[in-house]
Amino acid sequence: MSDRWRSLLEKICIPIGALLAALVIFGLFCALAGANPLGVYYSIYRAAFGSWSSFQNTLIQASPLMLSALCTALPARLGLVIIGNEGALVLGGLAAVAGGLTLGGWGLPTPGVQLGMALAGMAAGGIWIAIVGALRHYRAVNETISSLLMNYIAIALLNHMVNGPMKDPSSLNKPSSYPLPEMHMLGNLPGSRVHYGLVLGLVACGLAYFLIQRTTFGFAARTAGGNVRAARVAGLPVGKLTLAICFLGGACAGLAGMVEVAAVHGRANESLNANYGYGGVLVAFIARHNPIAASLVALLLGGILASGGILQRSHGLPDATVMVFQGIVFLSVLYSDSLYGRLPIFKERGVQPSPPMATATPV
Amino acid sequence: MASEALGWWGVPLAIIAGTLRGSAPFLLVSLGECLTEKSGKINLGLEGTLLMGAMSAYAVSYLTGSPWLGVIVAGVAGMFLGVIHGWLAQQPRVNDVAVGIAMIIFGSGLAFFLGKPFIQPSAPQLPTLSLAGWTQIPQLESALSISPLFILGVAIAPLMQWFFRSSRWGLLVRAVGDSPDAAKAMGISIFKVRMASIVAGSFLAGIGGASLSLFYPGSWSERISSGQGLMAVALVIFARWNPVQCLYASLLFGGAQAIGPALQSVGIDAYYYLFNASPYILTLLIMVITCSPKRTLTGAPGSLGQAQE
Numbered sequence: 209m210s211d212r213w214r215s216l217l218e219k220i221c222i223p224i225g226a227l228l229a230a231l232v233i234f235g236l237f238c239a240l241a242g243a244n245p246l247g248v249y250y251s252i253y254r255a256a257f258g259s260w261s262s263f264q265n266t267l268i269q270a271s272p273l274m275l276s277a278l279c280t281a282l283p284a285r286l287g288l289v290i291i292g293n294e295g296a297l298v299l300g301g302l303a304a305v306a307g308g309l310t311l312g313g314w315g316l317p318t319p320g321v322q323l324g325m326a327l328a329g330m331a332a333g334g335i336w337i338a339i340v341g342a343l344r345h346y347r348a349v350n351e352t353i354s355s356l357l358m359n360y361i362a363i364a365l366l367n368h369m370v371n372g373p374m375k376d377p378s379s380l381n382k383p384s385s386y387p388l389p390e391m392h393m394l395g396n397l398p399g400s401r402v403h404y405g406l407v408l409g410l411v412a413c414g415l416a417y418f419l420i421q422r423t424t425f426g427f428a429a430r431t432a433g434g435n436v437r438a439a440r441v442a443g444l445p446v447g448k449l450t451l452a453i454c455f456l457g458g459a460c461a462g463l464a465g466m467v468e469v470a471a472v473h474g475r476a477n478e479s480l481n482a483n484y485g486y487g488g489v490l491v492a493f494i495a496r497h498n499p500i501a502a503s504l505v506a507l508l509l510g511g512i513l514a515s516g517g518i519l520q521r522s523h524g525l526p527d528a529t530v531m532v533f534q535g536i537v538f539l540s541v542l543y544s545d546s547l548y549g550r551l552p553i554f555k556e557r558g559v560q561p562s563p564p565m566a567t568a569t570p571v
Numbered sequence: 572m573a574s575e576a577l578g579w580w581g582v583p584l585a586i587i588a589g590t591l592r593g594s595a596p597f598l599l600v601s602l603g604e605c606l607t608e609k610s611g612k613i614n615l616g617l618e619g620t621l622l623m624g625a626m627s628a629y630a631v632s633y634l635t636g637s638p639w640l641g642v643i644v645a646g647v648a649g650m651f652l653g654v655i656h657g658w659l660a661q662q663p664r665v666n667d668v669a670v671g672i673a674m675i676i677f678g679s680g681l682a683f684f685l686g687k688p689f690i691q692p693s694a695p696q697l698p699t700l701s702l703a704g705w706t707q708i709p710q711l712e713s714a715l716s717i718s719p720l721f722i723l724g725v726a727i728a729p730l731m732q733w734f735f736r737s738s739r740w741g742l743l744v745r746a747v748g749d750s751p752d753a754a755k756a757m758g759i760s761i762f763k764v765r766m767a768s769i770v771a772g773s774f775l776a777g778i779g780g781a782s783l784s785l786f787y788p789g790s791w792s793e794r795i796s797s798g799q800g801l802m803a804v805a806l807v808i809f810a811r812w813n814p815v816q817c818l819y820a821s822l823l824f825g826g827a828q829a830i831g832p833a834l835q836s837v838g839i840d841a842y843y844y845l846f847n848a849s850p851y852i853l854t855l856l857i858m859v860i861t862c863s864p865k866r867t868l869t870g871a872p873g874s875l876g877q878a879q880e
Binding site: 289291343347350354356357358360363368371486489490527530535538539545546 | 669673676808847852862
């Protein structure tokens, strides 16, 4: 077995092993809670991937996750740990509704309104995360903590707008903005209930992969992420790179917000704040910040999220069970990161003793 | 509401009352985070620990009728989560911030899972200490009644200061946090010191959770914490890793949190949600003002945020 294959096998086996371990731990947890683990596994599988109808639910859940994961995955290439996805998503949704209502009011045709909504959402989310990047670069403010704080500020802005200036007086129980007209909503893919957000998510992940792996810009970003001082010596504009990457990441999360309002809710309200942001952080870390892998992991997590209802209905488990499962998966995958190069099976048996491919962010 | 009879005087009174009530969880969690960070690791997962503490304190108090037993169990539940974090965050190539986010999801998921049956029933609360023996005004009396756990936190803050400054164990924690290599050369087990600091910090955060559910607001629900556990991380930076300054910072944050509801009680609710966000805005502003790319913050543990070898 050549080293290349060994290293590839390691990269495939360790995450799968981590997922299996998480399943076993979660099974024990369910057994302690008095549910039959095998039944729970089967229910999750059936609710997530069992039929075309349920798989469509998974796809609908996965689309915003793919987009929001990029908000963590892209800046991670620069060595930044950004978790402001929720805030960028919420603001993106809010800006998309504002843009859609304004442009619709001017009487623009539907494609124009939809394009305007997408641009407004991306601009809002992008600027929001670019602020985080700017604070990091110019003031050395820890980006993880500032992006976390900005999540709360964004959610407060959303609540302020939908309870105040943008409130539709007829929305009493759940304060909301005015609804988008039906004709300006994002449609579904032919022959399905899945909206075009899925296409946007897949395209964004593909573009992000291309940008990072195949362009000069991506190369510069990866260099700066590896060693900021070396990048400065090499004359790379680290500040501009930081701002650009943060803007792009935030724009993806903002687009996720636009997809949520324009394809699912039809208006901005607190349903926007549905943890797709933190879910996206989870996806990005499990995918080890690889955009292509992120689209697959988003499908997996989307499936888990889609199975929340059935666990409650057929096993009598509370809806937080899904959260426990997510937590266990996340912890197990994080632990598995430390196993690279430590397992004897994957160690090279030749003359070279160096462990295969043991960097924290593999290509 | 206390302000009804007092008119506009109710606003500052409500803010003072809100400060005294609302700063207990901030204080206990930030002291826990301070201890954790002094050893060189960040624990973002204290948000989950706080929720777990709030739930277990409420549940135990309801089941046994003893709120103090609830407080202890809350601390123990926090330690349980702390052990997971302490072990996982110290594995090679594992990012402690990522582990923290995972622990938020896991801890709050576990708290919501186990706490589902306890949302409805009402549990015995902790006794109230009154600072208002000298007054006859009922509003003032209710405003100045404070949680015993707040007193506990106020007592712990200078003790922890002394611990870091003058005790041998405090020196060990600081050595591990500032210069792990030197500590290793001295023959100290970095793993054990960090584990102990994280577990003890989580114990405090668990008790902080108990102060949410057993005193104010005094019930258990899934929305009981509004990110206090996360804000504690920023609060510790604001307090420059100094336990006594954590006390002042907690009062400030508790006060900032009380502004929105206090203004709402006299009919000003136009900016209710934005006022509620004031602690976050305040923290961000303070970080922007105090951080600088040219130097590290005074008091910051040297190895904080650096990767494990």
